[in-house]
Amino acid sequence: MTAVSIAGWGLVGLVVASVLRITVQGSSLLPTGCERLAPPAMLELVTAVLFSALAWRIGAVPDVFAYSWLAASGVLLAAIDWNSRTLPTKLIWASGCILAALFGMAALLNRDPYPLIHSAVGMVTLLAFYGALYFLRPGQLGGGDLRLGGMLGLALGWTGWAALLAGTLLGWLGAAITLVVLRTARRMEPTKEISLGPFLVVGALAAILIQPTT
Secondary structure (H helix, E strand, O other): OOHHHHHHHHHHHHHHHHHHHHHHHOOOOOOOOOOOOOOOOHHHHHHHHHHHHHHHHHOOOOHHHHHHHHHHHHHHHHHHHHHHOOOOHHHHHHHHHHHHHHHHHHHHHHOOOHHHHHHHHHHHHHHHHHHHHHHHOOOOOOHHHHHHHHHHHHHHHHHOHHHHHHHHHHHHHHHHHHHHHHHHOOOOOOOOOOOOHHHHHHHHHHHHHHOOOO
């Protein structure tokens, strides 16, 4: 893609993020006490940068629509979780269904069903992994994190097994390092935990940008 096309796709991300912010703030999807998602324009700028990065990394292929939606919805969900420590179930389901539809469209346009199969396997794999943690370590992992993990597995599985592993590990590693730093700096009480969702989203997007796509 040309520099103009990449910048243009970034502007699309700006518009998509603005529409998502307005839609969510005007609905009942936001958890109680989460009146503001982020400082003004923060969501929009981050989403625009991610859209441009994905366009540069992936190119003008059908896959970019699904990955870009993951970026837009992922940034929104991360902001909500960071502010309220809650991931709205309805919003995750809606985002996941749209993501699955976009990957299905990409499979049809590419005339290659195998990445879609990998995507489904990736989703099931992370659901099983997070599901085991959810039941074996009650209170350490929320139901929202479980559902978000399945959604991220859908995208990481499409990219490949290396991305699935890297995206998951990067998310958990980032959360662990942040937790240690905050506790060491005494910015957080030892008994408190941080929101996991933002780190899972960042890890998944980083892996997608780093790993070669299939």
